[in-house]
Amino acid sequence: MINLQKSYFSHARPRLIATLLLRNSLAFVSNQFNSYEYVGDPIVILNILSGFMVDEVIVIDLDASSSGALNKRLLQSLRSIADYPLSYAGGLRDQNNIDSIFQLGYDKIFLSLFNPSLNNLASYASAKSGIQSIALSIDYTLTINSERFLFNPYDRLTKGYLNDFPSIARLDYFSDILLTNTTLTGTKTSIDHHVLSDRTIKAIDNPIILSGGLKNEGMATIHSCALINSNFSGIAAGSSIFLQTGPGSALVSLLCHSNNN
Amino acid sequence: MFSIGILDVGIGNIPAIEGSYRRLNIQTTRISTYNQLKLVNHLIIPGVGNMSEYMSRLRGLSLDNEIKSFSQYGYILGICLGFQALFEFSEEGDTECLGILNGHVKRIFDISHISTNIGFLTISPKKILEENSIKNQLSLRSNNNTEYYFTHSFYVEDTRFTTHLINNSQLSNVSAACSNFSNIFGTQFHPELSHSDGLHILSSFSLLGNQ
Numbered sequence: 001m002i003n004l005q006k007s008y009f010s011h012a013r014p015r016l017i018a019t020l021l022l023r024n025s026l027a028f029v030s031n032q033f034n035s036y037e038y039v040g041d042p043i044v045i046l047n048i049l050s051g052f053m054v055d056e057v058i059v060i061d062l063d064a065s066s067s068g069a070l071n072k073r074l075l076q077s078l079r080s081i082a083d084y085p086l087s088y089a090g091g092l093r094d095q096n097n098i099d100s101i102f103q104l105g106y107d108k109i110f111l112s113l114f115n116p117s118l119n120n121l122a123s124y125a126s127a128k129s130g131i132q133s134i135a136l137s138i139d140y141t142l143t144i145n146s147e148r149f150l151f152n153p154y155d156r157l158t159k160g161y162l163n164d165f166p167s168i169a170r171l172d173y174f175s176d177i178l179l180t181n182t183t184l185t186g187t188k189t190s191i192d193h194h195v196l197s198d199r200t201i202k203a204i205d206n207p208i209i210l211s212g213g214l215k216n217e218g219m220a221t222i223h224s225c226a227l228i229n230s231n232f233s234g235i236a237a238g239s240s241i242f243l244q245t246g247p248g249s250a251l252v253s254l255l256c257h258s259n260n261n
Numbered sequence: 262m263f264s265i266g267i268l269d270v271g272i273g274n275i276p277a278i279e280g281s282y283r284r285l286n287i288q289t290t291r292i293s294t295y296n297q298l299k300l301v302n303h304l305i306i307p308g309v310g311n312m313s314e315y316m317s318r319l320r321g322l323s324l325d326n327e328i329k330s331f332s333q334y335g336y337i338l339g340i341c342l343g344f345q346a347l348f349e350f351s352e353e354g355d356t357e358c359l360g361i362l363n364g365h366v367k368r369i370f371d372i373s374h375i376s377t378n379i380g381f382l383t384i385s386p387k388k389i390l391e392e393n394s395i396k397n398q399l400s401l402r403s404n405n406n407t408e409y410y411f412t413h414s415f416y417v418e419d420t421r422f423t424t425h426l427i428n429n430s431q432l433s434n435v436s437a438a439c440s441n442f443s444n445i446f447g448t449q450f451h452p453e454l455s456h457s458d459g460l461h462i463l464s465s466f467s468l469l470g471n472q
Contacts, residue, residue, distance in 0.1 A: 013380065013381065014380070015379070015380050015381070050456075055380070055381060055410075076276075079276050079277065079280065080276070080280050080283075081280075082277075082280075083280070083281065083284070083453070083454070083456055083457075083459070083460070084410070084454055084456060085410060085412070085451070085454045086277075102272065102274075102309065103276075104276060105274055105275065105276025105277045105279075105280070107274060107277070107309060107412070107451075107454065108412075126311065127311055127313075127314060128272060128310070128311055128314050129272060129309060129310055129311060130309065130310050130311045130312075130342065130353070130414065131376070131377065131414050132309075132377050132379070132412045132413055132414050133309055133310075133412075172376075175376065175377035175379060175412070175414065176377070176379065205370065205374065205375055205376045206375070206376055206377070207375055207376075207377055207379050230374065230375075231374070231375055233375075233379060233380065234380070
């Protein structure tokens with residue numbers, strides 16, 4: 001059994017976070033944001049994740065990201081069955097949508113670095129709901145030369161170097177920062193834990209979550225991350241990795257064990 | 262039929278608490294007026310929000326003094342922001358709070374290298390407390406098997422009302438739970454987001470005065 005020693009970490013043990021990607025009210029997983037694979041009914045998946053005692057779930061609605069319209073009925077159903085923290089991302093372009101998400105009982109919102117009203121919305125939301133409820137989502141690509149560029153998966157354009165992000169976002173409006181390596185998303189090769197040693201990433205005070213490429217590797221990676229950067233706070237992965245690996249696998253053992261010790 | 266009142270000032274994570282009590286088959290009522298407050302014996306002040314905005318709304322509804330009066334006879338459970346609101350003053354927006362318990366709310370970054378404490382943590386009772394004693398009426402569990410979900414950028418310093426501290430050397434001075442050892446309770450963590458261990462606390466709160 002993998003042993004997750006809490007004393008190893010300076011704060012809470014790192015969170016294992018599932019992302020639930022919604023399209024047409026159904027759950028999908030993404031492969032490098034190029035193709036999408038159907039996973040199942042999101043309500044069924046949330047119930048299963050509850051059984052695994054997942055630490056948090058981030059609901060990402062791809063339809064809302066393009067249309068700006070929230071699927072309130074589904075979001076309400078998801079909230080009603082989750083007894084763990086639930087975050088939301090997608091289509092948060094105005095104050096009304098942000099208010100709606102919190103009124104539905106979601107604990108946190110993720111705003112994209114590419115949101116044209118990012119700092120205004122973050123200022124509004126943090127003043128109303130507290131910075132612990134506002135998180136920043138940053139997507140980036142990794143080149144073969146190990147250079148990292150900001151990348152918008154929706155228009156598929158790069159937007160400068162990854163470590164430019166503190167000049168774009170007012171970081172004091174945010175709690176978590178979710179770093180998603182879109183080159184690795186869905187590939188199950190390995191997460192880009194080297195990004196944690198970037199000088200800019202090490203200098204910020206926000207809790208950091210890594211996403212993209214997690215395979216069934218468990219503890220070694222998590223310990224490496226915690227050693228590299230003391231603000232490392234969690235790993236996010238598509239819900240399918242939790243479902244496909246199933247009970248008894250390293251990742252699920254890690255989840256269950258860390259929640260039972 | 263008795264009902265748990267949940268304070269509703271327009272912000273705060275009310276649906277998650279309602280969902281937890283629904284799983285326990287316990288009825289809840291949203292409270293946003295004095296007349297509604299008079300009808301309950303148990304009041305939850307929910308979390309998620311900014312203190313300045315929260316207290317402004319509370320005063321706008323003229324509920325601040327009514328809650329202080331309620332604290333003389335009713336059972337109160339403050340959660341996260343609602344827990345911090347029980348104290349005198351918060352550095353979040355330099356806000357005067359309810360003052361039901363003595364103590365100040367401070368910025369977590371001043372004692373830590375991180376702006377927000379997020380995640381599941383175990384808690385430890387202060388030495389004066391005995392597990393399962395009357396002083397621990399919410400039956401908070403302090404062992405390696407039980408973790409509660411924290412997400413906060415401000416904290417209540419260890420006070421004479423503190424019953425449990427966060428079990429982490431970096432945050433050893435941070436109150437995890439407080440009580441006046443009678444009818445006022447508060448948790449910095451979110452029981453409604455802490456799986457079955459959190460449900461146990463919400464259930465225990467609902468039974469206070471009804472056993």
